[in-house]
Amino acid sequence: MTAARPAPSRRSRTRANGDGTIYQRKDGRWEAAGYVLAPGNTRKRVRVYGATRGDAMTKLTEKIAASNRGFPIAAADSTVSAYLAYWLDGVAVHHLRENTHTRYAASIRLHINPGLGVKKLARLTARDVRTFLDGLRTTCQCCAQGRDSVRRSCCAIGQCCGKQLSPLTVTYVHAVLKSALEHAVREDELPRNVARNVKTTTPRPRRFQPLTAAEARQLLQSAHTDRLHALYELALRTGLRKGVLLGLHWADLDLDGGTASVCRSLQRTRSAGLTHLPTKTQASERRIALPTACIRALHGHWERQEEEREGAGADWKTSGLVFTTTAGGPLDPANITRHFRGLLNRAGLRRIRFHDLRHSTATLLLEQGVDLVVIKELLGHAHIGVTASDYAHVRLRLQRQAIDTLNNALNTENDDSGDPPSAARVR
Template sequence: MRGHIKQRSKGSWSIIIDVGRDPQTGKRRQQWQTVKGTKGDAQRELRETLHSLERGAYVKPQKVSLGEYLKQWVESYAAIHTSPRTTEGYRAIVHRYIVPALGGIPLCQLQPQHLENYYSGALSHGRLDGKGGLSGRTVLHQHRVLSEALSHAVKQGVVVRNVAEAVVPPRPGRIEMSTLASENVPRFLDAARRTPYYVLFYAALYTGMRRGELLGLRWCDIDLGRASISVVQTLYRLSSGEFVIKEPKSPHSRRLVSLSPSLAKLLRGHHAEREAQKALLGERLAGSDLVFAHPDGSPLDPSTVSHGFGRLIRKAGLPHIRFHDLRHTHATLMLKAGVHPKIVSERLGHANIGITLDTYSHVVPGLQEAAALRFDTLLEPETAQTEVR
């Protein structure tokens, strides 16, 4: 089977493939396809199309656009095979970013250069509020969604290849981590006492649990006798207002977290308070009841909790941190206190210790210095003391 390319205009090429002669008229038949990009892009597309035809895997170009396909993929595939929250995220990426920028391109004509140009523009001026570009991490996430959708298109025989695989996505930059300094912890807890979320904020700081894990915590998940928490579910709220409870984000996120004596004591008091609130409503506190909830037992809105945390930080005059930064604070303070990184990793629910060490690399140099000093003290105590002085 033979074929060739022909330039139509600048940046536009036609792929012409000879597909034999019409058995009735004897006239030569040709398959035409338009490719946007360079001459090299057109030649590469020609080779891949000829190869697909030879193996019987050629998919005749369809008129469906990338935007039409992505919308259909989100609703008919992603909505069935992913969690409601993941589907909601995919839908937002497709409708807010990819469709407005690339949606009009015919799916069969999508080229790597389309994606490269889009990523470059998104990084420089892709924010919806017009205030500059998107982060590398955000654009990388968009790339992954697009690649997943195109991989499905290949499996369904809609296109021959996933063009996203030919594109090198942006590298996510390292996130500057903000934590609560140890000397500011008493000030933070004192301010937290004057909010309805004192026990919740205390638990976040003293366990390193994620917001959704804490809001999904039930009394049956807490063993006050053994001073431990079993992390078995997480709670979040969809944009529709619906609360959803699901299993933790990964198998390693299902874990046992030991409680400090002070947190165990605080939770006992919180349990007694919740029992009293239930009694006023003529009910009894059940093991399945949420630990952190409204007086009537209904779930707390995660966004409301985060906003309340932000107000606390501002009123207390503390450096800006997010609710999630209490998790980073917990890990950082534990590592600085000499707790083995493996233990910290288990408490956080990381898949492996490497993730913990990479995430908290800012603490590692200090651990190295402390370890060197301990070793010196072990073998040459007098020399070590002299050096310290």
């Protein structure tokens, strides 16, 4: 009589070679372990944990997949620079826009690695991070990054320029470090995010001076004969971002219905050059109403573009874009910036950024008493708090109107009865 075979243990499940092992611990958590590529072209056994078998397996699979793509898997006993290299090229690259990834890489290369790169990740403390950030605020960056020795200037010749990082840049570097360490906590490499325990002062936002209504009219009048007149009409009357304006296609416009669909942005990236990307946030994808002046300007722009198409002949590049070069290709955002500076000079206006046209739109709408919710939808902000914080300032004239309104309400000379309101009317 053949004895019954015992049921297979959950610890004895066989897996393919290289897939690692997985089992349930006595504390109820699941532990998965496997070999991955480590710094120095070596192999290292790593362990990950999860509340369920699937959670642990997913974490291990991600590490092995990154290892197979050639990315070293940094662990807690790795240096900060080794972990940041893994996080930047193996994790963040899948969640960030290319231009944002480039800025993260620059912050790590120029600031974090020189200051904290040699420290062990597991031994990094909040004091280390605080000392590092304080150094960024007070240290001459020419000397810290070795620029003076290469250029034979600054500290190398005994004449330190004292060039320090702005508070906004220090806050940005801190945010990059926090994001990287937060991922280490999620992967159970660190028990806590020491960078999150360091509090930094919130930098004051840049005080921009939007165009007044008179300045805005002056700008549009100067742009009336400009080839890109319709672009400036849209920028000032709708508040669309520069990338969104350059990414508009004629198919996105309904000139008969007076609407425009915002669904993409034209950006220059290092790898692909000028390319279309999704809008900044999901809330940025929206349909907006077009003012009559914009519709009229777009009709004129269409006629001008048709003339340019006929003049270019076979050299015309069919792109479907609203705003193009004279040959039909996409416009470079940097060229628009230079073109805008020339327009400001011709109009006799002070120097502002192109993005300040968007701020001018919102401020002028606020001055006209437009509700903040309507401005939020027009600008495509994800939350009304963003709109409220960005445009909390009002001009002195608007403040004066508010104060005068309150004074009129409190002026007892205009009160016929002089009696306080009855309790029945107080709510």
